[in-house]
Amino acid sequence: MIIRKEQNQDKVILAPEGRLDTVTAPELEKEIQALPAEVKDLTMDLEKLEYISSAGLRVLLATQKKMNATGGEMKVCRANETVLEIFEVTGFSDILTLV
Amino acid sequence: MTFHFTPSDLINVLFISGGIGICLLYFLLISASAHLRKEVRRYFQVFFSLILLYISAHLARQIMDGIPGAAVRTWLYIVTFLEIIAAGFMTHILALLVIVVCRLERKRSLSLVAVSYSILMIHVILLIVGWPLDLIYYFDAGNVYHRGAGYLLSNLCPLLLLLFNSILLLRHRERILPKIRLAFWIYMIAPIIAIIIQSFSSSIQYIIFASVGASVYMFAVIVQNQNDDYEKQKQENTRLDAELSMASRIQSSMLPSIFPPFPGREEFDIFASMDPAKEVGGDFFDFFLVDEDHLCMVMADVSGKGVPAALFMMASKIILANNAMMGKSPAQILTDTNASICSNNREEMFVTVWLGILEISTGKLTAANAGHEYPVLRHPDGAYELIRDKHGFVIGGMEGAKYKEYELTLEKGSKLFLYTDGVPEATDGAGEMFGPERMLAALNSAPDDAPRDILKTVRAAVDSFVKDAEQFDDLTMLCLEYKKAKGE
Numbered sequence: 001m002i003i004r005k006e007q008n009q010d011k012v013i014l015a016p017e018g019r020l021d022t023v024t025a026p027e028l029e030k031e032i033q034a035l036p037a038e039v040k041d042l043t044m045d046l047e048k049l050e051y052i053s054s055a056g057l058r059v060l061l062a063t064q065k066k067m068n069a070t071g072g073e074m075k076v077c078r079a080n081e082t083v084l085e086i087f088e089v090t091g092f093s094d095i096l097t098l099v
Numbered sequence: 100m101t102f103h104f105t106p107s108d109l110i111n112v113l114f115i116s117g118g119i120g121i122c123l124l125y126f127l128l129i130s131a132s133a134h135l136r137k138e139v140r141r142y143f144q145v146f147f148s149l150i151l152l153y154i155s156a157h158l159a160r161q162i163m164d165g166i167p168g169a170a171v172r173t174w175l176y177i178v179t180f181l182e183i184i185a186a187g188f189m190t191h192i193l194a195l196l197v198i199v200v201c202r203l204e205r206k207r208s209l210s211l212v213a214v215s216y217s218i219l220m221i222h223v224i225l226l227i228v229g230w231p232l233d234l235i236y237y238f239d240a241g242n243v244y245h246r247g248a249g250y251l252l253s254n255l256c257p258l259l260l261l262l263f264n265s266i267l268l269l270r271h272r273e274r275i276l277p278k279i280r281l282a283f284w285i286y287m288i289a290p291i292i293a294i295i296i297q298s299f300s301s302s303i304q305y306i307i308f309a310s311v312g313a314s315v316y317m318f319a320v321i322v323q324n325q326n327d328d329y330e331k332q333k334q335e336n337t338r339l340d341a342e343l344s345m346a347s348r349i350q351s352s353m354l355p356s357i358f359p360p361f362p363g364r365e366e367f368d369i370f371a372s373m374d375p376a377k378e379v380g381g382d383f384f385d386f387f388l389v390d391e392d393h394l395c396m397v398m399a400d401v402s403g404k405g406v407p408a409a410l411f412m413m414a415s416k417i418i419l420a421n422n423a424m425m426g427k428s429p430a431q432i433l434t435d436t437n438a439s440i441c442s443n444n445r446e447e448m449f450v451t452v453w454l455g456i457l458e459i460s461t462g463k464l465t466a467a468n469a470g471h472e473y474p475v476l477r478h479p480d481g482a483y484e485l486i487r488d489k490h491g492f493v494i495g496g497m498e499g500a501k502y503k504e505y506e507l508t509l510e511k512g513s514k515l516f517l518y519t520d521g522v523p524e525a526t527d528g529a530g531e532m533f534g535p536e537r538m539l540a541a542l543n544s545a546p547d548d549a550p551r552d553i554l555k556t557v558r559a560a561v562d563s564f565v566k567d568a569e570q571f572d573d574l575t576m577l578c579l580e581y582k583k584a585k586g587e
Binding site: 021022050051053054055057058061062065082088089090091092094095 | 447471491493496
């Protein structure tokens with residue numbers, strides 16, 4: 001999967017494209033694990049994300065928890081209808097910062 | 100041109116032509132060896148090409164040696180250059196092969212490779228600079244080969260590389276299998292022994308025999324070793340396959356599988372099925388009587404797939420059922436299950452759960468939803484519709500999550516349909532999803548069918564939608580028909 005990445009000091013934007021499922025979620029997980037610890041402002045730009053499965057949600061959850069623990073912030077933006085609906089159904093919309 | 104062969108010439112030609120034949124044969128053999136590691140195969144291809152070059156150049160020099168003529172002279176210089184340069188490359192490739200076989204960490208490997216390259220480059224530069232100076236070798240007016248004043252320099256780099264290889268082999272001996280180590284040593288020592296023998300009877304080229312023989316032996320040992328690895332891997336895979344299919348049977352036997360499950364209970368009819376996308380899956384359903392009047396139903400989906408999901412599914416199913424059997428309310432069951440799962444969840448796995456308890460005597464259904472798909476309900480004479488119920492967060496996601504419950508009333512003939520996301524998110528070859536609308540349409544195409552037939556209808560609709568696309572997610576469904584209140 002293509003993951004676009006923009007880094008500006010401690011601000012990072014990650015934009016996964018296509019489908020985030022069992023096959024592709026480990027790629028995003030690797031990308032996030034590789035981020036330096038001083039990153040305190042992470043934005044997930046989901047504009048080009050078509051679909052997210054539970055494996056993808058797991059990565060978002062793990063990242064959110066990691067950011068909470070280190071005092072950072074994770075924002076999720078520009079998710080499409082399908083993805084928003086999945087956030088809604090799974091209750092993720094309550095724990096993610098959707099902007 | 101006539102040749103006058105002495106017996107030792109004959110032996111030399113035999114060695115050389117035999118050597119060329121063997122090298123060619125082995126070159127083909129390497130290319131056809133399926134179980135060789137890719138980089139090992141490449142090294143051997145280069146390696147045997149170099150030996151070929153080395154002995155061909157050697158043969159050419161022997162044949163042309165002493166034949167007068169300017170053209171012959173040029174060729175003599177070229178083939179001698181190639182012969183000596185090939186000897187250097189051969190020891191370099193051996194160093195690379197030893198480094199690969201040692202499987203050292205990347206950084207260390209790279210620095211060792213750099214050392215070997217540097218020594219090789221000195222060798223090449225010496226030869227290029229030495230050519231016009233007749234430093235290493237020269238041919239007299241009658242085109243007869245003579246060693247130059249700096250002949251020993253041409254042996255310097257191969258010897259240095261040989262030393263380098265010996266140090267590598269000694270230092271990392273525990274990383275290389277004894278058999279392979281022995282083959283490396285034979286390969287390095289055999290030419291030296293050959294040179295010593297040759298210094299007593301210089302007319303026979305034992306060196307060619309020694310290099311070809313030792314390379315072939317080394318190759319054979321490495322190939323045999325890799326074949327053994329491959330066989331072991333195959334056995335391991337067979338064992339894993341057997342374990343997986345057993346795990347699959349254990350998993351499916353954990354789910355209710357005998358239908359009708361409660362013979363003699365006329366008040367309701369229930370049917371459910373699970374088709375994992377892989378051998379084992381993360382979806383599950385469950386239903387059981389908490390007491391004579393309460394039927395608990397569970398539909399759940401663990402994040403991810405395969406063995407990790409299956410392990411998590413087993414734990415979730417047992418914890419949910421244990422909590423339910425204590426007579427708790429649906430929201431309490433989910434809250435307590437979440438607390439148990441969160442206390443030991445380093446991998447951040449989670450499970451979405453819809454759990455409902457039906458009071459059989461009245462048709463009152465109390466349910467709670469932890470991030471699971473919307474249930475579908477059909478009242479008698481109505482259509483199947485999604486119930487957009489209140490959602491809590493997935494179980495295992497967040498410590499201290501709270502769940503709310505809600506009530507529905509089933510009338511005589513009401514049907515409840517539960518499913519996992521494998522149904523609406525089944526995807527066709529073009530990437531389009533089945534979707535809840537198609538699912539409702541399939542349900543409404545035969546609304547009066549019995550639960551077993553309803554599941555069949557939905558499954559058929561999914562199959563005809565996805566056609567030949569591979570089933571990507573587990574497909575799990577449950578249908579309950581409420582037939583009559585007690586005593587009716």
